[in-house]
Amino acid sequence: MTIGSPKSGKEKKSRKSKQVVEEKVPLLPSKKEEDVGFDEFNGASFTGAVFNLSTTIVGAGIMALPATMKVLGLVLGIAMIIFVAFLTEASIEMLLRFSRVGNTTSYGGVMGDAFGKCGRIFLQICVLVNNIGVLIVYMIIIGDVLSGTTSSGIHHAGVLEGWFGESWWNGHTFVLLITTLFVFAPLACLKRIDSLKFTSALSVALAVVFLVVTVGITVTKLINGSISMPRLLPDITDLTSFLNLFTAVPVLVTAYICHYNVHSIDNELEDNTQIKAVVRSSLALCSTVYVMTSLFGFLLFGDETLDDVLSNFDADLGIPYGSLLNDIVRVSYAAHLMLVFPIVFYPLRLNLDGLFFPSAMPLALDNLRFTLISSGLLTLVFVGANFIPSIWDAFQFTGATAAVCLGFIFPAAITLRDRHSIATKKDKILCIFMIVLAVFSNVVAIYSDAYALFKKNGSSRKDTRLGNRNILLFASSGTIGDSGMDGKDEKRERDELAESLNDLSTSFSTMIKADLQGTNNILELMEKMNLSVAEEYKSFGGVVSGLRVFVEQLKSKSGSFDEYVQQIDAIEQQVTELEAVISMLDKYVYLLESKLHHFYQVSPL
Structure with missing residues (x-):
């Protein structure tokens, strides 16, 4: 029987009011049953x-x-x-x-x-x-x-x-x-x-x-x-x-x-x-x-x-x-x-x-x-x-x-x-x-x-690791800290920074020895150095995305003045952190160049 097959009113009513027992009990009450509570519903x-x-x-x-x-x-x-x-x-x-x-x-x-x-x-x-x-x-x-x-x-x-x-x-x-x-x-x-x-x-x-x-x-x-x-x-x-x-x-x-x-x-x-x-x-x-x-x-x-x-x-x-x-x-x-x-x-x-x-x-x-x-x-x-x-x-x-x-x-x-x-x-x-x-x-x-x-x-996990690493870099370079520290704290910070840079220098030296031992090709060494630096720049993606979203919001002129102030403060903080990372990368480059000349006794091109 198809959906639209004609049926008499009597057949139609009997289909609605028929009771099915046990596992065939319908989820929906029949019209006749519903009409008990809704007499005016036709x-x-x-x-x-x-x-x-x-x-x-x-x-x-x-x-x-x-x-x-x-x-x-x-x-x-x-x-x-x-x-x-x-x-x-x-x-x-x-x-x-x-x-x-x-x-x-x-x-x-x-x-x-x-x-x-x-x-x-x-x-x-x-x-x-x-x-x-x-x-x-x-x-x-x-x-x-x-x-x-x-x-x-x-x-x-x-x-x-x-x-x-x-x-x-x-x-x-x-x-x-x-x-x-x-x-x-x-x-x-x-x-x-x-x-x-x-x-x-x-x-x-x-x-x-x-x-x-x-x-x-x-x-x-x-x-x-x-x-x-x-x-x-x-x-x-x-x-x-x-x-x-x-x-x-x-x-x-x-x-x-x-x-x-x-x-x-x-x-x-x-x-x-x-x-x-x-x-x-x-x-x-x-x-x-x-x-x-x-x-x-x-x-x-x-x-x-x-x-x-x-x-x-x-x-x-x-x-x-x-x-x-x-x-x-x-x-x-x-x-x-x-x-x-x-x-x-x-x-x-x-x-x-x-x-x-x-x-x-x-x-x-x-x-x-x-x-x-x-x-x-x-x-x-x-x-x-x-x-x-x-x-x-x-x-x-x-x-x-x-x-x-x-x-x-x-x-x-x-x-x-x-x-x-x-x-x-x-x-x-x-x-x-x-x-x-x-x-x-x-x-x-x-x-x-x-x-x-x-x-x-x-x-997300990778970005978290990169973020944590960058926070450590910012801390070691002195960009994150209490601006009201006394002289002893400043001396301690300088000592910690010097120690961190020394450890960083040692780690790069070890890396260069392990990866490039036996070669005097300065171009190959510089290529490796550039790849290492480029890897660090990947962590900037989150900052760039945040800036892009903010620009779109400014274009649409949506949001309250307080939100703009908060977002501008957040962007200023991100820019500060970005500058700190760039500064740290410059130190990477300097350390790499110094260690290359030190270990392989080559003249710059």
């Missing part, structure tokens, strides 16, 4: 269902799509967005088709029908991992946008901080606490997903605001001639660059994940034969928003497009009222995520209840259980967003994997299992393709993320 409208499903789809993923254009190029990138939309529609169609024939009313019910209790539990765990990770990331982004964030020692002012200055009430934790109590909690208390249709409509409108602003800025810069021709095709030079293309697939798949809410929306529809049209309309709307955002976002920023395009709106746009437009984009995006939060929270609560209370009465009819689960999950997400420092790295792996399973692997596995013998040969071929694409791309993406993460951690 079913959700088509428009409300489209807005709710569209809001489920358009979450934070929209901000990552322009960066995929940098990997895939405009032509292949836009083609992949449309292609994944068709794959998503096919996977949802399979889910609903098997839920019809199996007489189940939830995603977990379909998995339980195909793979038994273990399949249902595995599905519920994946929904928990995916949705908890997504909600924590949403809350982190909201806090960063409104309150600011500090990265690599550089503070990026939030919207509230930029408007009102730094204060206790616009701090990260307090802002998230107020948002949780007065936005998330009231919306999370709604027991029907259809009750969120108005907030979902506003959420979609805010995503369109971001799109309109991006299009307007891009068109303005196109007229000014300040936008270069974007890359149309991917830059493939070797096997590594080819495999890198597959890292974009999990991003695209995650951008379309909505499968965990499809049954909730279907169960509340006044006419459930409309679900196929609801899915297609939502995917068409979201695909249009995705294509336009990717196109104009990549046109606007080109190869400078960051992984999160919102970060590109933290600098000078080079147009009039650029600062105002930046604030509009950031505020609208934060508000958009606030309204997406409850639509993702709804299936999280249902699946947690289905995992721990599979045989209990419907959650909507048990106020105590509903309240405890809702408040517990909100607390967990709040704590995760504020007090777990490495949560982002963890969900780079678990979240992406769970999303791909929910979107492609589980629907394909249900179809290949074909417990009711309704799958066609075409369905099975498509399912095999979906599983192969999902598994291969996810393995490549996880490998790339792991490699980048380990490389980043290795670089």
Whole structure:
């Protein structure tokens, strides 16, 4: 039976009210059961269902799509967005088709029908991992946008901080606490997903605001001639660059994940034969928003497009009222995520209840259980967003994997299992393709993320070692110390400096003897010396990066006067330390030259 196959009202009602026992107990209450507590509810409208499903789809993923254009190029990138939309529609169609024939009313019910209790539990765990990770990331982004964030020692002012200055009430934790109590909690208390249709409509409108602003800025810069021709095709030079293309697939798949809410929306529809049209309309709307955002976002920023395009709106746009437009984009995006939060929270609560209370009465009819689960999950997400420092790295792996399973692997596995013998040969071929694409791309993406993460951690450790070594150099050269020291302290410092320089001279002499014994080639010796000096200059990368970020902030004219003063003081300190290292390197060169002449008795060229 297909999604849109016509059915009589009697058949439709009986499907909604049929009870399934034991391992097939649905996570979602049937409409008849829900109507016991909501006598005035006559079913959700088509428009409300489209807005709710569209809001489920358009979450934070929209901000990552322009960066995929940098990997895939405009032509292949836009083609992949449309292609994944068709794959998503096919996977949802399979889910609903098997839920019809199996007489189940939830995603977990379909998995339980195909793979038994273990399949249902595995599905519920994946929904928990995916949705908890997504909600924590949403809350982190909201806090960063409104309150600011500090990265690599550089503070990026939030919207509230930029408007009102730094204060206790616009701090990260307090802002998230107020948002949780007065936005998330009231919306999370709604027991029907259809009750969120108005907030979902506003959420979609805010995503369109971001799109309109991006299009307007891009068109303005196109007229000014300040936008270069974007890359149309991917830059493939070797096997590594080819495999890198597959890292974009999990991003695209995650951008379309909505499968965990499809049954909730279907169960509340006044006419459930409309679900196929609801899915297609939502995917068409979201695909249009995705294509336009990717196109104009990549046109606007080109190869400078960051992984999160919102970060590109933290600098000078080079147009009039650029600062105002930046604030509009950031505020609208934060508000958009606030309204997406409850639509993702709804299936999280249902699946947690289905995992721990599979045989209990419907959650909507048990106020105590509903309240405890809702408040517990909100607390967990709040704590995760504020007090777990490495949560982002963890969900780079678990979240992406769970999303791909929910979107492609589980629907394909249900179809290949074909417990009711309704799958066609075409369905099975498509399912095999979906599983192969999902598994291969996810393995490549996880490998790339792991490699980048380990490389980043290795670089951090190396930078730490270089920083510690430079601090020792500064201390030995007298640049770091108490300016109020007495004569005895000064004498002790001079003695320590002389001893340090003597030790340094001895170590270089030993190094030269060991590495270059038996050669009198002055050019070779000087080359070795230059390499040694150049190695020391690598530690300047952090200082240069900090200066570059500060210059960008000055260009964008963002931040308060106090922040500028603090950053200027920090830069002065960095310049002082830089001069100390340069002075120390000059001493290195002098010592090396002296020791070369001393050991090898050669005349300078």
